[in-house]
Amino acid sequence: MSYLELLQKEVARSSMQKVANHLGVSRTTVSLLLSGKYGAKTCAMAQRIERAFGQINCPVMGQLLPVQCAEYHNRQPPLNNPVAMQHFRVCQSCIHNTQCKDKTHAKH
Incomplete structure (x- = not known):
């Protein structure tokens, strides 16, 4: 869109x-x-x-606003929650993560 x-x-x-x-x-x-x-x-x-x-299609959370997406990929690793840690790991290599240097490995 x-x-x-x-x-x-x-x-x-x-x-x-x-x-x-x-x-x-x-x-x-x-x-x-x-x-x-x-x-x-x-x-x-x-x-x-x-x-x-705009909407971002997060592979874990579904439709998110860009602000929400940025909050997820800018947060600290959630060390006490295995499910949240799994999301964190996916988020760190996501194409929508502006901090991610390699944009070829997580296209969706």
Whole structure:
């Protein structure tokens, strides 16, 4: 799903103002993006939208927001919980883990 589709879906689900507030931008910025009239490069806004509203298909947990995914792969190893440790190990080599150097071994 593209960042514009994510943005459209979220605006339809709530409101343009709520989405703008969540993204930390003006309502006008959201409106310009949706209408295709945004005058600046969209790379930064695309990343912001995907981080806020995108879904990641976690092999262990299912659908997660990127923020939730980052919380899992940035946490300390859960040494006292074997199930959580198994998830931690999968997470450390996952393609969605921005800290992982090798992106070829855990594609899913």
